Amino acid sequence: MNLQFDWKMVDCHNVIARIKGSELPDEWVIRGNHHDAWVNGANDPISGMVAVMEEARAVGELMKTGWKPKRTIIYCAWDGEEPSLIGSTEWAEHHAMELQEKAVAYINSDSNGRGFLYAAGSHTLETMVNEIAKDVTDPQTGVSVFERGKSAAAVNASSAKAKKEILGRQITPIGALGSGSDYTPFIQHLGIPSLNLGFGGENGGGEYHSIYDSYDHYKRFKDPTLEYGVALAKVAGRTTLRLVNAEKLPFDFKAFHKTVSGYFNEVTALLENMRESTEIENKMIDDKRYVYAADPTEKMLPPNKKDAVPYLNFSTLQNALLRLEKASGQFSDLSATNSKPTNPTQFNQASYRAEQQLLSATGLPRRPWFKHTIYAPGFYTGYGVKTLPGIREAIEQRNWKEAQEQIEIAANAIDNYSGKVEGLNKLLVK
Ligand SMILES: [Zn+2]
Known part of the structure; x- marks a missing residue:
């Protein structure tokens, strides 16, 4: 060509x-x-x-x-x-x-x-x-x-x-x-x-x-x-x-909480699945299962053993999600009974600026221009999305230290975000 x-x-x-x-x-x-x-x-x-x-x-x-x-x-x-x-x-x-x-x-x-x-x-x-x-x-x-x-x-x-x-x-x-x-x-x-x-x-x-x-x-x-x-x-x-x-901008924080909880379940399941598959693969390598399964007339090598998957501490992220669940639930309840905030301009501006709390100041590892802690194109997937990208990609790459750091960064972002939703709730209380 x-x-x-x-x-x-x-x-x-x-x-x-x-x-x-x-x-x-x-x-x-x-x-x-x-x-x-x-x-x-x-x-x-x-x-x-x-x-x-x-x-x-x-x-x-x-x-x-x-x-x-x-x-x-x-x-x-x-x-x-x-x-x-x-x-x-x-x-x-x-x-x-x-x-x-x-x-x-x-x-x-x-x-x-x-x-x-x-x-x-x-x-x-x-x-x-x-x-x-x-x-x-x-x-x-x-x-x-x-x-x-x-x-x-x-x-x-x-x-x-x-x-x-x-x-x-x-x-x-x-x-x-x-x-x-x-x-x-x-x-x-x-x-x-x-x-x-x-x-x-x-x-x-x-x-x-x-x-x-x-x-x-x-x-x-x-x-x-x-x-x-x-x-x-x-x-x-x-x-x-x-x-x-819109007199009151139609942001729905409860829908956001529901979605991010789903992403949280996915990344924790990803870690557990990796732990299980690493354990069984390593045992199969130890027990020579790959050697016995291979055709002896072909030159085949068993895969290398992988490092064991550690337990990561998700507690700060769980607590942040719990705070968001409460704040966004209250937001929905208050919105259902009172659609008029006490200060509409302050309320609307705080509503649309809330998403900025989800940015991390340092950005994602190795690509600081991408700052959103919830959504990013994957580092290896081109256009394809990775949600909770810092955490998910660190787990996928078996970079446990970075995964733990990214859990703290996402938790902190969600915590700050919940603070903004709580501020909105105050403006909705009569
Ligand atoms: Zn186009």
Whole structure:
């Protein structure tokens, strides 16, 4: 194969449009998608970019009728996403302090096509995303995008138990964000509540990042009627407008606690499974099981023994999760009975800034730019997410000392976060 590259430096252009909030101009809801592509880019990124443009156009129409957004809306068309999120990263780093003060949330989309709603992001926004998914109609079936996604999940589930659990759900869990699009600098570097929204699953593939990602291909195979572009604009447009005009921002800390407890169970189970498999593997090596099992005419060597898996001390993390459980439970109870905080501005600002408590000052080991203690792209998984990444990856790499250090860092972050939720509760008490 003969490959040729063009290494010339070129300028990047982000396009940023701002509609100033009429009541709370210093609270920003940011909605973005990238506009650069490897070649033609009909699917990646334009199928998502047109939804942002349609949302902005619709808001423009609303404004002609005299409507004004309460908070500021910022629409972003990022450049340089493909060569490593350059446009959004430079913008987020350049405005870091102002964003941490003012950004209520960042709502991202990217490629989009026929199929099911996929949502991932900060779990404090999970409840709101579900409410919106119940309000938007799927173009092909006429049921809500929530019911369509739930139906597919139940049909594809492997066991009767799983099917029953899915059918009983009022909430479809949203995913966790790794990387691969422009939400990364917002959530993982700055701790701004973020979402990534898009439809897919019935839109084929194979053209990704190639010259075949053309409008012709898109119209034939990805979303022939372009109705899923409209569906994305409806979901992301509602998300933006609900956040922009909410009297009380719809963050749900209980949903976040539930999710992080699940991650905690996963990492403790990971450690226990490693302990069990290390013990049995080491015994099999001692007892020459690999030697006896091998074909003697082939040259085979048994694996090396591994160091025993120690017990780690999770108590600070357990205590932090307990504090979060209490604080977030109280938050839900108070929110159910009293939706009006005593000081709405203080309440809302503290709500959207809470996620920053989950950042660690030193960042993740060997990659300090990634600061979120709950969500990160894996060190070895490319775009793929690792939750409780510091702890999980240290265990996976059998770095026990680092695992213990990361437990303390995550516990400390969650503890500080719970302190913020307790502060919100005080503002909800009459
Ligand atoms: Zn893209």
